[in-house]
Every structure is written in structure tokens, then in C-alpha cells.
Amino acid sequence: MAKELWKGNEAIAEAAIRAGCRCYFGYPITPQSEIPEYMSLHMPEAGGVFLQSESEIAAINMVYGASGAGARVMTSSSSPGISLKQEGISYMCGAELPGVIVNVMRGGPGLGTIQPAQGDYYQATRGGGNGDYRLIVFAPANIQEVVDLMQEAFELADKYRMPVMMLLDGMIGQMMEPVEWKRPALSPEDLPAKPWATTGTKGERRPNIINSLFINPDACNDHNRHLEEKYQRVIENEQRYEINDADEAEVLFVAYGTPARLARAAARLLGEEGIKAGVFRPITVWPYPYEALHEAASKESVRAVVTVEMSTGQMVDDVRIGVNGIKPVSFVGQAGGVIPTPREVADAARKALGR
Amino acid sequence: MAIVYQKTKGLTDAETHYCPGCTHGIIHKLVAESLEELGVLEKTVGIAPVGCSVFAYDYFNCDMLExxxxxxxxxATGVKRVLPDHVVFTYQGDGDLAAIGTAEIVHAAMRGEKITTIFVNNAIYGMTGGQMAPTTLVGQRATTAPLGRDRNHAGSPIRMAEILATLDGAAYIERVTVISPSHIMKAKRAIKKAFELQMEGRGFTMIEVLSSCPTNWGLTPVNALNWLNENMIPVFPLGVFKDVTKEEV
Known part of the structure; x- marks a missing residue:
């Protein structure tokens, strides 16, 4: 199929509709407003529901209701708005409701800036809401990957009955790239049944209840154990990552999203000087591919691991867990909407190698 | 022998956790009977709140979300937009609806969401132990207003029925109470009418029910009903505040 030029935010909206999503609730915020704008026109055309909510809090709770009613549903926002959704995300995890949440990250904390950043890594991977819960978090690095992962995001959400987050930096939301629509579009009729959904008993079954309240401590503990077993299955089965040019690499960059592309540019600069550099790119940042990273870092040629982020250093914690002391781990990054240059990243690698 | 009365199919057999003398039980029964009489229990989805009625999902005999x-x-908006042919209701207290959930209820009414809200107003936070609510009367004591609600400090009670009736999206808004058999019958008629108008797709409907809280008011059940009659009704007058079917005449 021919390639088409798509803006990231519009591509992710179109990819959701092609994944059989027929329900979108959201609130405007830069730099992701093209998603609700696109949905407001194209979701009704597809026979679905678009609703602009009064707040991010209302939007995520509308997602909770629509998901409870059995719909394939999503919302999107950017960093401050995602903070407001944390209550609903925690409730969705507790009540085991599927749904896709897109975060097109901007600089923070607080209002921060509208420029691209990656300061929400802790919030996405450690849980910004209350309680013991996890999200599957995809971190695509280009618009083709955004589109390719969207259907999988909905499928995993339904399979595990948990929310899935698409964690993009604002760069990917705002830029345009060629896209090929590889997977056939799904219609809601193609999707698996949800016998647990609250769709009215129709006189055919006992009432279904969607709930995150377990007032008895033993029951609440049991529920947490049940969730933990599910998260372990996700850890075992759903880690995604990519390794580029890591053979004989002296330095191993670790980066996700836009910084992974900067790291590859830096690797090319280093290559011109005869320094071999590889890039390890987690595609899921939860579950984090710790073992794969450990294996890549344990190669004899690797003398330094350099983490690149558009933050003051958050994923670097996971890199240290994965590398587990077998090689030195350092960090290079910029926060608040400033994007590190390939030259800065290459300099950090040279420094790590002691050159 | 002829059966002259039996428990509605709209309630489960679960024993409720409500305090003795609390009127939640009556209100649950009126909602459940209305749904049963309209023949829609099998296509009803209810939403339970946080507060005293948090366990309502165990009591109503239909699909429920907490x-x-x-x-x-x-x-409820999310459910109704996905299942437009279903009957969707919320059951909420005054802390839930008139404090932390003010934005959600105002905007659901503004959009004319075709849902029915049962708003149980007992002028206090019950589940958490008698704290001041936005509907607490001036001078009424609460555990966070030990000397009584002070107008200069905490303002005056909020009248949600009157506020929501100003919105074009509201189809039917009535305030009722359940302090006597005649009031209970009126409340039942109001609740049933709200569901009927929802099913006709007329817009947002809300029935505010003035309810007693003997435990946190520190009164016997009978004295609590008398206190409600003497003190709450003057501040929260009973009546219909919005009725689209009357506007058309």
C-alpha cells in the first residue's frame, strides 16, 4: 500500500478508529488537541461517540463508564491533563477495565511548557494514582510505530482487562511522517465479546457489577494478589524493545521516543570518529525489558551505558536496575521542552569512555 | 390467599448496611419499584457513588458500576452514550453530588444527558462520620463545624435542584421527601416520571430526596423526621423546579 503523509496526533486518532475504537472522550490541551479535533469529525462518521468533556477528570470517568458498558474506548491528553486523569486510571485498574490513554508529553512540572518533553516517565511507569497497580506503557519513536502499536494497545487492554498508555513526546505528536496502514481496519463486530460488561442483564444472567471497592481487608488483599498475578503475566509476555548496531559497540545508548532517534544520530557522529555505538530502545517502558538490556550491556565490547532522555533523568533508574552494576551508567538530557542535540549526546558518550 | 404486597424484584435479597431509621432503604425501594413497574430492570445500568450508598451495587438487582x-x-454519561436505548441512573448523596462532583452534575445536566439522578440530601456527610456538607444548614452542628455552620466562614446551603433547573438541558427536576406515607407516594410518582422522561429521550432528570440521618444528627428516627420537616424543608422547599412537559402546554 502507498505511503501517506500524516501528522502524529491525527495518525494516532485514525489508528484508533481503525483498531475498532468507537468511543472517544477528551478535553483540549496543547500539544495534543489535534486528536480530539480529528475525532470530533471522524468518530461520528465511523458511527462512534465523540464527546468533549468538562474536564480531564470527567473524560477518564466517561471512559470508565463506556468501558464498563463494553465499548473499545480511549482518551488523550498531555502531561498536566494526564495528572488529572490519575484518579480514574487507578479506578480502572482496580475495577479491571480496559481502555487506551494517550499522553503526548510536554514540559513540566505544573504548567511547564507546551514544548516536547519526557518528564512523565515516573508517572506512567510507577503509577501516578493510588494503590498497587500497573499500566502497559508503549513508547513509540516514530509515527509508523505509533500507528502499528495502536491496534495492539487496544488488544492488550482487552486481553488483560487493564488500561494501556501510549506515551509519546510532543515531537512525535506534532511532526509529520510517511505512514503505511499495514493492518486491516477492524469494526466493532470483529472484537471479542465482553461477558463481564454492564450492558443490562436482558433477563439472561445475574447482574454484573464493576467495582474497585473491597472493604474487607482480606478480600482487598486477595484482589491485589489477583492483579499482581496478572501483571506478572504481562511482564513475562509483553516486553518489547529494539537494538540497533550494537555489535562490537563500545558505548550503548539507552533511549525511548524521540531521544532514541537523537541517539542514533549521535551514534553516526561517533562512527565517523571510529567509535562504535549501539542504541537499545525500550518500546514498552512498562513492562521494562530489563533482561534484554542486561544482556546487551553485558557484551564484552560495551564499556559505557549512556541514557538519553528529554527529562532530568527518570528512565535512567530503570537502566540502572537492568544493567545492575555490570557497566557504568551515565545520563545526558535536557528538560522543559529543550531537546538535546546529537552533538551533546555524542559528547556525553566520549566523556563516559574517558576520551 | 391473594398477594396484596411483595418485595420488588428491583432489589436483591442482600441485607443493607444502613443505620436504623435511615431513609435510604425507602428511597432504594422507590427507585427499584419504579424500574420494575416500567419493565426496564433488564436494560437498566445504575451507578453507585461514594458515601453512605457506596454499596448500592449490592442492593439494586440490575447491572451496576461503582x-x-x-x-x-x-x-453514567459514558454508559448512556454507548447504550442509548438503556435506562441509566446515578444514586448520589450531597457530598458526592454537591461538593466533589459539582462539575460533573452541572455539565451532565447542561448536555441534557438522558440519565436520571437520584440525589439523596441529608445535609451531612454520613459515611465518614457527620462532617459538614455543602447542604448543611446554617447553625447545624457537624464534626467539622462543632459550633454549627457559620455563614461567614462556610457560606449557606447550596440548592442543587434550583441551580440545575436553570439549565436548558434539564427536562425534569423535583425535590421530594420521604417523611410520611403521603410524601413517599409523591416521591415515588416523581421518580417514576423522571425515568419515563429519560426513556422518552427528553433530557436530564433529577429527583432530590430530602433524607434523614438519625445517627449523625444525634436524633431518634422519629425526631429526625420531625427535624427534617421543621428545619430542612424551609431551606429546601419541596416542589417541581423544571418540567419540560409543562412548558409545552
Whole structure:
């Protein structure tokens, strides 16, 4: 199929509709407003529901209701708005409701800036809401990957009955790239049944209840154990990552999203000087591919691991867990909407190698 | 022998956790009977709040979702937009609806969401132990207003029925109470009418029910009903505040 030029935010909206999503609730915020704008026109055309909510809090709770009613549903926002959704995300995890949440990250904390950043890594991977819960978090690095992962995001959400987050930096939301629509579009009729959904008993079954309240401590503990077993299955089965040019690499960059592309540019600069550099790119940042990273870092040629982020250093914690002391781990990054240059990243690698 | 009365199929056999003398039980029964009489229990989805009626999902004999505090109208919106042919209701207290969930209820009414809200107003936070609510009367004591609600400090009670009736999206808004058999019959008629108008797709409907809380008011059940009659009704007058079917005449 021919390639088409798509803006990231519009591509992710179109990819959701092609994944059989027929329900979108959201609130405007830069730099992701093209998603609700696109949905407001194209979701009704597809026979679905678009609703602009009064707040991010209302939007995520509308997602909770629509998901409870059995719909394939999503919302999107950017960093401050995602903070407001944390209550609903925690409730969705507790009540085991599927749904896709897109975060097109901007600089923070607080209002921060509208420029691209990656300061929400802790919030996405450690849980910004209350309680013991996890999200599957995809971190695509280009618009083709955004589109390719969207259907999988909905499928995993339904399979595990948990929310899935698409964690993009604002760069990917705002830029345009060629896209090929590889997977056939799904219609809601193609999707698996949800016998647990609250769709009215129709006189055919006992009432279904969607709930995150377990007032008895033993029951609440049991529920947490049940969730933990599910998260372990996700850890075992759903880690995604990519390794580029890591053979004989002296330095191993670790980066996700836009910084992974900067790291590859830096690797090319280093290559011109005869320094071999590889890039390890987690595609899921939860579950984090710790073992794969450990294996890549344990190669004899690797003398330094350099983490690149558009933050003051958050994923670097996971890199240290994965590398587990077998090689030195350092960090290079910029926060608040400033994007590190390939030259800065290459300099950090040279420094790590002691050159 | 002829059966002259039996428990509605709209309630489960679960024993409720409500305190002796609390009127939640009566209100549950009126909602459940209305749904049964309209023949829609099998296509009804209810939303339970956070507060005293948090366990309502165990009592209503239909599909139920438990919502976060104050968010029931947003959850109901999500359900109704996916299942437009179903009957969707929220059951909320005054802390849930008139404090933390004010934005959600106002905007659900503004959009004319075709849902029914049962708003149980007992002028206090019951589940958490008698704290001041936005509907607490001036001078009424609460555990966070030990000397009584002070107008200069905490303002005056909020009248949600009157506020929501100003919105074009509201189809039917009535305030009722359940302090006597005649009031209970009126309340039942109001609740049933709200569901009927929802099913006709007329817009947002809300029945505010003035309810007693003997435990946190520190009164016997009978004295609590008398206190409600003497003190709450003057501040929260009973009546119909919005009725689209009357506007058309």
C-alpha cells in the first residue's frame, strides 16, 4: 500500500478508529488537541461517540463508564491533563477495565511548557494514582510505530482487562511522517465479546457489577494478589524493545521516543570518529525489558551505558536496575521542552569512555 | 390467599448496611419499584457513588458500576452514550453530588444527558462520620463545624435542584421527601416520571430526596423526621423546579 503523509496526533486518532475504537472522550490541551479535533469529525462518521468533556477528570470517568458498558474506548491528553486523569486510571485498574490513554508529553512540572518533553516517565511507569497497580506503557519513536502499536494497545487492554498508555513526546505528536496502514481496519463486530460488561442483564444472567471497592481487608488483599498475578503475566509476555548496531559497540545508548532517534544520530557522529555505538530502545517502558538490556550491556565490547532522555533523568533508574552494576551508567538530557542535540549526546558518550 | 404486597424484584435479597431509621432503604425501594413497574430492570445500568450508598451495587438487582467520588454523572454519561436505548441512573448523596462532583452534575445536566439522578440530601456527610456538607444548614452542628455552620466562614446551603433547573438541558427536576406515607407516594410518582422522561429521550432528570440521618444528627428516627420537616424543608422547599412537559402546554 502507498505511503501517506500524516501528522502524529491525527495518525494516532485514525489508528484508533481503525483498531475498532468507537468511543472517544477528551478535553483540549496543547500539544495534543489535534486528536480530539480529528475525532470530533471522524468518530461520528465511523458511527462512534465523540464527546468533549468538562474536564480531564470527567473524560477518564466517561471512559470508565463506556468501558464498563463494553465499548473499545480511549482518551488523550498531555502531561498536566494526564495528572488529572490519575484518579480514574487507578479506578480502572482496580475495577479491571480496559481502555487506551494517550499522553503526548510536554514540559513540566505544573504548567511547564507546551514544548516536547519526557518528564512523565515516573508517572506512567510507577503509577501516578493510588494503590498497587500497573499500566502497559508503549513508547513509540516514530509515527509508523505509533500507528502499528495502536491496534495492539487496544488488544492488550482487552486481553488483560487493564488500561494501556501510549506515551509519546510532543515531537512525535506534532511532526509529520510517511505512514503505511499495514493492518486491516477492524469494526466493532470483529472484537471479542465482553461477558463481564454492564450492558443490562436482558433477563439472561445475574447482574454484573464493576467495582474497585473491597472493604474487607482480606478480600482487598486477595484482589491485589489477583492483579499482581496478572501483571506478572504481562511482564513475562509483553516486553518489547529494539537494538540497533550494537555489535562490537563500545558505548550503548539507552533511549525511548524521540531521544532514541537523537541517539542514533549521535551514534553516526561517533562512527565517523571510529567509535562504535549501539542504541537499545525500550518500546514498552512498562513492562521494562530489563533482561534484554542486561544482556546487551553485558557484551564484552560495551564499556559505557549512556541514557538519553528529554527529562532530568527518570528512565535512567530503570537502566540502572537492568544493567545492575555490570557497566557504568551515565545520563545526558535536557528538560522543559529543550531537546538535546546529537552533538551533546555524542559528547556525553566520549566523556563516559574517558576520551 | 391473594398477594396484596411483595418485595420488588428491583432489589436483591442482600441485607443493607444502613443505620436504623435511615431513609435510604425507602428511597432504594422507590427507585427499584419504579424500574420494575416500567419493565426496564433488564436494560437498566445504575451507578453507585461514594458515601453512605457506596454499596448500592449490592442492593439494586440490575447491572451496576461503582464510581469514584462525585464522578457518577460522568460514568453514567459514558454508559448512556454507548447504550442509548438503556435506562441509566446515578444514586448520589450531597457530598458526592454537591461538593466533589459539582462539575460533573452541572455539565451532565447542561448536555441534557438522558440519565436520571437520584440525589439523596441529608445535609451531612454520613459515611465518614457527620462532617459538614455543602447542604448543611446554617447553625447545624457537624464534626467539622462543632459550633454549627457559620455563614461567614462556610457560606449557606447550596440548592442543587434550583441551580440545575436553570439549565436548558434539564427536562425534569423535583425535590421530594420521604417523611410520611403521603410524601413517599409523591416521591415515588416523581421518580417514576423522571425515568419515563429519560426513556422518552427528553433530557436530564433529577429527583432530590430530602433524607434523614438519625445517627449523625444525634436524633431518634422519629425526631429526625420531625427535624427534617421543621428545619430542612424551609431551606429546601419541596416542589417541581423544571418540567419540560409543562412548558409545552
Amino acid at each position: 464510581a469514584a467520588h462525585g464522578r457518577a454523572p460522568a460514568v
